[in-house]
Amino acid sequence: MSVFDLRIQEIHEQLRRKQLSVSELVDESFKRIKEVDSQLNAFITLDEEGARAKAEELDNLSNTDETGLLFGLPVGIKDNISTRGVKTTCASKILANFVPVYNATVVDKLNEAQAVMVGKMNMDEFAMGSSNENSAFRAVRNPWNTDHVPGGSSGGSAASVAAGEVYFALGSDTGGSIRQPAAFCGVVGLKPTYGRVSRFGLVAYASSLDQIGPITKNVEDAAYVLQVIAGYDQHDSTSANVDVPDYPSALTGDVSGLKIAVPKEYIGEGIHPEVREKVLEALKVLESLGATWEEVSLPHSDYVIPAYYIIASSEASSNLARYDGVRYGVRADQADNLLEMYKETRSQGFGAEVKRRIMLGTYSLSSGYYDAYYKKAQQVRTLIKQDFEQLFEKYDVIIGPTTPTTAWKIGEKIDDPLTMYVEDILTCPVNLAGVPAISVPCGFDQKGLPVGLQIIGKAFDEATILRVAHAYEQHTDHHKARPQL
Numbered sequence: 001m002s003v004f005d006l007r008i009q010e011i012h013e014q015l016r017r018k019q020l021s022v023s024e025l026v027d028e029s030f031k032r033i034k035e036v037d038s039q040l041n042a043f044i045t046l047d048e049e050g051a052r053a054k055a056e057e058l059d060n061l062s063n064t065d066e067t068g069l070l071f072g073l074p075v076g077i078k079d080n081i082s083t084r085g086v087k088t089t090c091a092s093k094i095l096a097n098f099v100p101v102y103n104a105t106v107v108d109k110l111n112e113a114q115a116v117m118v119g120k121m122n123m124d125e126f127a128m129g130s131s132n133e134n135s136a137f138r139a140v141r142n143p144w145n146t147d148h149v150p151g152g153s154s155g156g157s158a159a160s161v162a163a164g165e166v167y168f169a170l171g172s173d174t175g176g177s178i179r180q181p182a183a184f185c186g187v188v189g190l191k192p193t194y195g196r197v198s199r200f201g202l203v204a205y206a207s208s209l210d211q212i213g214p215i216t217k218n219v220e221d222a223a224y225v226l227q228v229i230a231g232y233d234q235h236d237s238t239s240a241n242v243d244v245p246d247y248p249s250a251l252t253g254d255v256s257g258l259k260i261a262v263p264k265e266y267i268g269e270g271i272h273p274e275v276r277e278k279v280l281e282a283l284k285v286l287e288s289l290g291a292t293w294e295e296v297s298l299p300h301s302d303y304v305i306p307a308y309y310i311i312a313s314s315e316a317s318s319n320l321a322r323y324d325g326v327r328y329g330v331r332a333d334q335a336d337n338l339l340e341m342y343k344e345t346r347s348q349g350f351g352a353e354v355k356r357r358i359m360l361g362t363y364s365l366s367s368g369y370y371d372a373y374y375k376k377a378q379q380v381r382t383l384i385k386q387d388f389e390q391l392f393e394k395y396d397v398i399i400g401p402t403t404p405t406t407a408w409k410i411g412e413k414i415d416d417p418l419t420m421y422v423e424d425i426l427t428c429p430v431n432l433a434g435v436p437a438i439s440v441p442c443g444f445d446q447k448g449l450p451v452g453l454q455i456i457g458k459a460f461d462e463a464t465i466l467r468v469a470h471a472y473e474q475h476t477d478h479h480k481a482r483p484q485l
């Protein structure tokens with residue numbers, strides 16, 4: 001058993017009693033990374049020197065009674081989150097050597113809570129992808145079977161937590177990038193409500209959808225990490241000035257009287273039978289604890305993928321205009337004039353999927369097509385949001401699978417973008433509606449690959465989805481299984 005299998009409380013108890021030191025926790029991280037990361041490629045950058053110095057500093061603190069909520073815990077940060085003095089590449093050639101001069105707000109908050117960053121996690125380039133094959137620095141592999149994808153775009157974050165390389169990780173989720181890799185790697189992933197966590201310092205992909213959130217091995221840890229990173233930030237104009245409740249104390253274990261909606265579109269056609277079976281088993285567990293569920297409908301589900309991919313690509317085409325070879329990162333050296341330099345830099349610097357999205361987005365925003373595509377997609381988004389609002393008038397949570405299938409094989413879908421996009425059908429609606437959702441492990445398919453249960457909540461009601469996820473977790477063992485590497 002790894003020391004990372006202990007709960008935060010248990011680790012902190014051992015640290016207080018001096019049975020364990022922060023340096024030993026950091027050693028555990030680097031030992032494990034050296035053992036297994038050549039099979040996984042979960043990291044882009046390691047900060048061994050920084051992590052060891054921080055560990056020593058924390059070990060030398062004289063007053064350990066009043067330590068931060070995440071004291072001493074090794075964390076991996078997705079490489080689209082800005083870290084002062086440590087490379088932040090977005091897994092792109094265009095930012096291969098980019099070293100930020102400031103920290104994202106979430107990084108400052110983790111520092112205040114005394115977590116220890118060990119490195120930056122691999123991802124799909126600019127968070128565009130569902131398999132982590134779109135990284136300019138090697139594809140990430142699934143720790144449960146290295147022939148399979150770990151999911152994306154926060155694949156490095158999820159794989160590293162599952163493999164015990166870090167205690168927890170941060171990811172970002174635009175259309176499922178936290179929950180889908182968490183489901184594929186058998187760990188817990190939470191996408192907070194849009195506006196709950198500051199996006200200051202998160203490299204923008206689709207600004208009306210992006211959120212940062214935790215990837216952990218259990219629900220309690222997710223509650224602690226959310227506690228630290230949530231809250232209003234004056235540096236992010238989209239961050240919400242809404243009170244942050246005490247998440248760990250919301251984990252009461254009580255779900256009696258809870259009303260669950262299960263959309264028929266989430267357990268019907270297109271959902272793999274083994275995935276459906278695990279979700280129905282999970283609903284039985286919740287029923288046995290006093291919750292009730294009813295089949296409902298999210299009638300605009302068929303329009304989720306086109307609406308999401310038009311909106312996300314449109315915002316991406318605008319956000320990525322800033323990579324021109326002048327302001328950031330790499331610049332093409334063989335160009336005779338400014339326009340050619342822009343073109344060459346962008347042609348060489350971006351990978352195929354990023355280029356595809358920039359072209360799709362530019363097309364949908366162009367005059368003549370704007371009304372037919374972008375505006376229409378925004379109108380559809382409103383309908384999707386209303387579907388959720390209507391269900392939440394009657395139900396406390398919506399439950400279904402996180403993904404239609406378990407992790408596919410590396411290479412299987414990479415040449416067929418549409419098939420890859422469709423895999424996001426159960427996660428994207430949550431981002432379009434702006435509401436929070438968590439993915440928790442709910443079993444394994446016959447190939448031994450993890451299945452994720454998705455619990456969706458009302459806006460700013462992360463406390464309820466954490467409570468339900470935690471109650472479920474207390475009565476199952478799926479989250480305790482570890483991959484053999």
Ligand SMILES: NC(=O)C[C@H](N)C(=O)O
Binds near residue numbers: 127130174
């Ligand atoms: N960024 C995400 O949430 C992943 C999603 N599959 C996308 O490519 O947009």
